Amino acid sequence: MLSDKLPLIKAGLLLCLAAGLMALPAAAQQAPAREQRLIRMVRQDCGSCHGMHLTGGLGPALTPTALADKPVESLAATIYGGRPGTPMPPWKAMLSEAEASWIAQRLLAGFPQEAQK
């Protein structure tokens, strides 16, 4: 299922870049409920080290400015597989590769806020 999705995501990303838009095409979207969970996970759990506002802490800042020179693929690979030799753990037990890519794209675009309760 993942391998089905990935080419679509890549195609979607190209479209997105070509259009100069950061809104994501349908192929890379998650189900809305899952999307909200991922947003919450990044803000709250990744936020333990990177800050709830993603301005950094023990882990580096994850704002669009801070990530400007980072390719989306390498960000996605870091999220999914971790960075050996640093405290960055692999999140693959909790995320699919497609979800890691979605998070990477969203970080580069300016990460969404959690929906208001």
Next chain:
Amino acid sequence: MNGKTMNAMNRRSLLAAFAAVPLLQSGCASWSAPAPEGSGDLGVVVERARGTLAIINTSRRELVAEVTGLGDLSHASVVFSRDARFAYVFGRDGGLSKVDLLQRRLVARVMQAGNSIGGAISADGTLVAAQNYTPGGVKVFDAQTLKLVADLPTEYAPGRLSRVVGLVDLPGRRFAYCLFDANEIWIADLSDVRGPKLTKLQNVGKSPYDALVTPNGRHYIAGLFGEDGLALVDLWEPEPHVRRILDGYGRGQEPLPVYKMPHLRGWAVAGRYAYLPAIGRHEVLVVDTQSWQEVGRIPVAGQPVFVMARPDGRQIWVNFAVPDYDRVQVIDTPTHTVVATLTPGKAVLHMEFTPRGEAVWISSRDDNRVSVVDTASLQTLAQLDVDAPSGIFFTSRAARMGF
């Protein structure tokens, strides 16, 4: 005669004048003094998403007031003045705020860094120190005014400042802290704030992530993220040096992912043993504080984050990193076994014992709830609605070294 004596005298005559007011103007209802109040059963809960501090009363188990406008409290910690009246709040955004718990208001605030992680207060109550990531270093403030009195950048190589973790107060106006990026432990002596003296211990082990000082002020222990083991310094030695303890506790096994860094404080010590979170292992490590040899390890439900002894040392309470953070486990110290697993709410971030430990307060971030649990019966005594609660800090910390 110095200014201080004059002030004290003036205050006394002023107080006498106020005391006389009700007698002179009996029947006048326009002036009434607030009922005198202690602060020994007060505490604060950090509302991490709203930049707000909730003031709570641990006897009445209720929310007393909220103090807003404290900036980014997504990672925040608190120390208390010696009179247990003021809370000093260290925010993620480098804000240092002083909150009056009795008047329930913010009384002073400075932006002292770009990114901060916590702080400490000196034993004599005069100096508040903040540990910073950006720019890396420790800044020391006058506890009364929050005026900067010493700046101690952690420059470990030309132009390179290390992020600071594991800051603790030591006896004698000293502080100890770890340089996460430089694998060093520094001890700063601020007996003379204009000429701080630094002692630098190098090559303490890879990536010290947090540290603690034992309740007697003798041993400073740094957890190492990059190695299986901890760094121990005996501060009573004339020339302190670092030795490794619990070396190789992972024994070459592939570590499990660490989704959140554990936190260390003096609460690790119960009787003659210290109970420490393993890194990348779902275990609590038990070490004998006489010999510093490992005496056991206790399997637990996840990556431990806080491993805290009840003040009497009879129990150890443990919470965990995501995805196991809906559980709290209780270890019985005489038998070194887990005797209870509780589920007080979603995303447990912190626990705090009442001064003598008959109850523990537990924050559940995702349920917007703080639970008060009886530590003997394990029954829930009360639940308070608090928005995204994280750290809980009671004023009894004011009297404890390393808190």
